Structures are given as structure tokens and as C-alpha cells.
Amino acid sequence: MIINRLLQFFHLFILYRFGSAIGDQLCMTAIIENLFTEHRLKSVVFSSYPEFFENNPNVCKNYSFKRMPKFFRNILLSLLRIAEGENIANFCFPKKKDGGLECFMRKSKAKISLIEAHSCYFKKKLILLQATPKIYFSDEELAVFSRKFSDLPDRFGIVQPVGKTTYTPNKEWGFANFQKVIDSAPHFPWLQTGMINELLLDHVIDFRGKTESLRELAYIVSRADFILCLEGLLNHLAASVGTRSFCLFSGFHPVEIANYATTIPVVLDPQPDCSPCWRLEKCPQKSKYCTEGILPEQVIKVITTAPSLNNQPAIKL
Incomplete structure (x- = not known):
């Protein structure tokens, strides 16, 4: 007290x-x-x-x-x-x-x-309806990052096809589905982030393990036109630096869990009756209904028809 x-x-x-x-x-x-x-x-x-x-x-x-x-x-x-x-x-x-x-x-x-x-059990009352993460860069930091990553394309999208399965496998959409999205736009610069031991997509710039810190990763996200990811860290990072995020939501949890102003949810509508399940163990259903209905063609359409954000130009894959 x-x-x-x-x-x-x-x-x-x-x-x-x-x-x-x-x-x-x-x-x-x-x-x-x-x-x-x-x-x-x-x-x-x-x-x-x-x-x-x-x-x-x-x-x-x-x-x-x-x-x-x-x-x-x-x-x-x-x-x-x-x-x-x-x-x-x-x-x-x-x-x-x-x-x-x-x-x-x-x-x-x-x-x-x-x-x-x-924060729902905090004793301090907070107003969090529009709450968004925020990362601050110093001018010196930006100058260092700009020199280090000077070979980044002028325009590119970030893709990370694998989530944190140690928490739950139920957020996954499928590596093959991500590959189909990439194959639909092979000439657009796609940059894949993630751990060095994760599977590598074809037709991407391999950036797995290339960032030495979370701040470097945040900088790369800030430079991207958009990111395509599963719900998780990258979506939060995109919100923290103002980058558009096409985020694939399974039926593990509701879209509201991380639907920022920068987030464009890609989700099956309507959701199956078992959603949101919040199951940490593998889905017990015969088929993972909440994600099997999300087709790569639909994802491409969502990306290419998305409204502009912060006066960014339209995405042309």
C-alpha cells in the first residue's frame, strides 16, 4: 500500500x-x-x-x-x-x-x-478500446538500420508462413497455402522472415535469421508495404510501426484479440460452431474447419483489393 x-x-x-x-x-x-x-x-x-x-x-x-x-x-x-x-x-x-x-x-x-x-484485473482503470502497441526509434538507430539494410527493395511484402506452434498448433494455415499465394505473384518482391531453421518458401528473398534483434525486425516491418502472417508477433509488430498487416485468423480465438487499425483480418466467415476454441492441444475435429475454407486465391484478392493505408499506394502483385 x-x-x-x-x-x-x-x-x-x-x-x-x-x-x-x-x-x-x-x-x-x-x-x-x-x-x-x-x-x-x-x-x-x-x-x-x-x-x-x-x-x-x-x-x-x-x-x-x-x-x-x-x-x-x-x-x-x-x-x-x-x-x-x-x-x-x-x-x-x-x-x-x-x-x-x-x-x-x-x-x-x-x-x-x-x-x-x-490487464482486465488491473486495479488502475484503463481505457483500451483503441489501444495499439508502439515502438520508438531514435534518429541514430534509423541511420544505422538504413545502412545495414540498404539492399532492401523499394517495395516489398513480408511473409512468415510458420507460427509459434509450441503455444498451439491451431493458428496454422499451412505452408503449402502460403506457397500458393507466393506462386500467384512470383515477380513481386516477397521477403521471408523467421528462424533460420524454418522451411523456406520458393521465390522469396530469404531473410530468415538475418535480423540480430527484435528492433531490427521491427525496422524491416516498418519498411515493408505490408505483411502476410498468422496472428501473432508480426501482426503486433506491424501495428507498432504503422504497417498494413494481412493477418490470417483461425478459429483459435476471435478476430478482436488483435484487430488493430493496421490489421486486415483474413478469416472464414461464418466461423464454425467450435470457434473460438482456445485449445492449446491439436484440433480434435476430423478436419480443421476454421482454416480449410480459406483459399489462397481469396487471400490474393484481399491483398490486391485492400484500401490504402496512410496514403500508401495500392498493392499490385
């Missing part, structure tokens, strides 16, 4: 999150924006991915859990949990509440964003 009052007096808020969910921690930047615009609070951030909060004018201090000795980190996490209150919060849906995030979302059928879901 005393700690939270002191933080309030100094116009500070401690926001923390530990773990490997990269996209979730990028979404913390949306909370930071809201805390400052709505409450004039600057943030002290503890996270596993501090690079997302670099150069952010609304961040007072930025600490990395990964750089801390494990013993000290565990003590700090325990203290933060004990001290949670009006001005200290963990950006993570409590596992002990309502059976955890997936169980809560499945039972409630809530159509809220990931940002709203992870």
Missing part, C-alpha cells in the same frame, strides 16, 4: 511481465501509452524483452529480467507480486483466476483484445 502511494506521488507505475511470450510483452507498450495519456504516469518496466521499451518517452526505467541473476530475479518477482496494487501490475492474466486466460476466454466468449485481456 505504501509503495503504491509513493509511486502515485511521484507519478510512476511499475509494469512487469516475465516469460517467453514476445508478442504479449510488445503489447505492454500500449499500456504504457495509456498510463501516460490518461493518468500522466511514467512507467518503470521489468520484462524479458526490454528492447521493446527503448527510446520510449513514457518509460522512466527499463529493466531486463533476463539480465538478472536467477536468484535475484525470483526474489524481485515475488516482491512485485506481493506489492501489486493501484500502481504496480503484472501484464499477464492471472493463472489462478477463472482457470487462466484460455479457459476464461473460452467460457465467457469475450471479444476483447489481448491488451484488454491481460
Whole structure:
């Protein structure tokens, strides 16, 4: 109680999150924006991915859990949990509440964003209907990145055909489907990002493993005309830098979970009765109905007929 009052007096808020969910921690930047615009609070951030909060004018201090000795980190996490209150919060849906995030979302059928879901138990009231992640680059950083990636095409699209299957396999659309999209427009510069050990599409510029940091990846996304991806980190990154995102949504969760102003959802309509399922294990149905009806030809049509964004020219594949 005393700690939270002191933080309030100094116009500070401690926001923390530990773990490997990269996209979730990028979404913390949306909370930071809201805390400052709505409450004039600057943030002290503890996270596993501090690079997302670099150069952010609304961040007072930025600490990395990964750089801390494990013993000290565990003590700090325990203290933060004990001290949670009006001005200290963990950006993570409590596992002990309502059976955890997936169980809560499945039972409630809530159509809220990931940002709203992870902060719904905050004691500080936030207005998050239009909340969007935000990454800030310094001029020096942009100059370094521009030199390093000077060979990027003037216009290109980013494609990442594989998602984070260690969380759930149910977001996947299928590598072969992505390949059919690429084959429909082989002369357009497609750039494939991702891990170096992921399958490589034909007729793409191989950028797997070429970025040395998440900030470099964000810069590449900011330079792209658009991205084509599964729901996940790349869609959040696109929103954080204002790049158009053609995002394939399965029936794992509702579109509202990450439907930003920059997001153009590609989703089966209507969804099957089992959607949203929020199943972490493999889909038990005879066929994965929520994605098998999304055809590559339809994806191409969505991309080529999409309205312009921020005065960007039309996409001609």
C-alpha cells in the first residue's frame, strides 16, 4: 500500500511481465501509452524483452529480467507480486483466476483484445478500446538500420508462413497455402522472415535469421508495404510501426484479440460452431474447419483489393 502511494506521488507505475511470450510483452507498450495519456504516469518496466521499451518517452526505467541473476530475479518477482496494487501490475492474466486466460476466454466468449485481456484485473482503470502497441526509434538507430539494410527493395511484402506452434498448433494455415499465394505473384518482391531453421518458401528473398534483434525486425516491418502472417508477433509488430498487416485468423480465438487499425483480418466467415476454441492441444475435429475454407486465391484478392493505408499506394502483385 505504501509503495503504491509513493509511486502515485511521484507519478510512476511499475509494469512487469516475465516469460517467453514476445508478442504479449510488445503489447505492454500500449499500456504504457495509456498510463501516460490518461493518468500522466511514467512507467518503470521489468520484462524479458526490454528492447521493446527503448527510446520510449513514457518509460522512466527499463529493466531486463533476463539480465538478472536467477536468484535475484525470483526474489524481485515475488516482491512485485506481493506489492501489486493501484500502481504496480503484472501484464499477464492471472493463472489462478477463472482457470487462466484460455479457459476464461473460452467460457465467457469475450471479444476483447489481448491488451484488454491481460490487464482486465488491473486495479488502475484503463481505457483500451483503441489501444495499439508502439515502438520508438531514435534518429541514430534509423541511420544505422538504413545502412545495414540498404539492399532492401523499394517495395516489398513480408511473409512468415510458420507460427509459434509450441503455444498451439491451431493458428496454422499451412505452408503449402502460403506457397500458393507466393506462386500467384512470383515477380513481386516477397521477403521471408523467421528462424533460420524454418522451411523456406520458393521465390522469396530469404531473410530468415538475418535480423540480430527484435528492433531490427521491427525496422524491416516498418519498411515493408505490408505483411502476410498468422496472428501473432508480426501482426503486433506491424501495428507498432504503422504497417498494413494481412493477418490470417483461425478459429483459435476471435478476430478482436488483435484487430488493430493496421490489421486486415483474413478469416472464414461464418466461423464454425467450435470457434473460438482456445485449445492449446491439436484440433480434435476430423478436419480443421476454421482454416480449410480459406483459399489462397481469396487471400490474393484481399491483398490486391485492400484500401490504402496512410496514403500508401495500392498493392499490385
